[in-house]
Amino acid sequence: MGMFGTKLGAKDEGRYQDWRSRLPSDLQNEGDYDLRGAFMGNAQEAANGHLPDTYKLPNHMTFSTGSQYNTPQTPGGEWVDAGNDQWAFWASPFNLQQHPGAKLGDYFRQYEPNSAVVLPIGYKLTAGQRGR
Known part of the structure; x- marks a missing residue:
């Protein structure tokens, strides 16, 4: 980048x-x-x-609206407090252009075990990708 x-x-x-x-x-x-x-x-x-x-x-796995590099051309995802020390990351379509949904899921399982990744409505995992 x-x-x-x-x-x-x-x-x-x-x-x-x-x-x-x-x-x-x-x-x-x-x-x-x-x-x-x-x-x-x-x-x-x-x-x-x-x-x-x-x-x-913008190429960070959890690139978000909190980044100074978040723009209309590179819109990040959004962290949402889910309560009880839990967080959800609502991935943007741009996040998914950078990293497929399955890769984001793997990242969250390994590095963000107390958080969940939420994919955009209508996003489909392609054949061979694992869902959560």
Whole structure:
């Protein structure tokens, strides 16, 4: 997602690399998250071990309306509080262009076990995909 992401000058890049090296390894991925933007925005790891949605790139599995990269051309899904410390992610058609429904389901089973993914009305899993 080369057109997205924060660019840093040499001084800030050095500080960023130091900051990034101190993050837990599962938060160091730059492929689907604007870590440089998170660094410049002083983003903090939440109690659930996640950084805020603000810096998720459109190719992130849970790219959402909370991202600064959410636009009419790249509409993210929406997190909804389902109560009792449970969350539901209502995937957008754009999310499904990036990741098939079965792949999202697998991701949620592995990385978001206390959350559910909700696919758009009318979305059909194709032959060979597993449903939830």
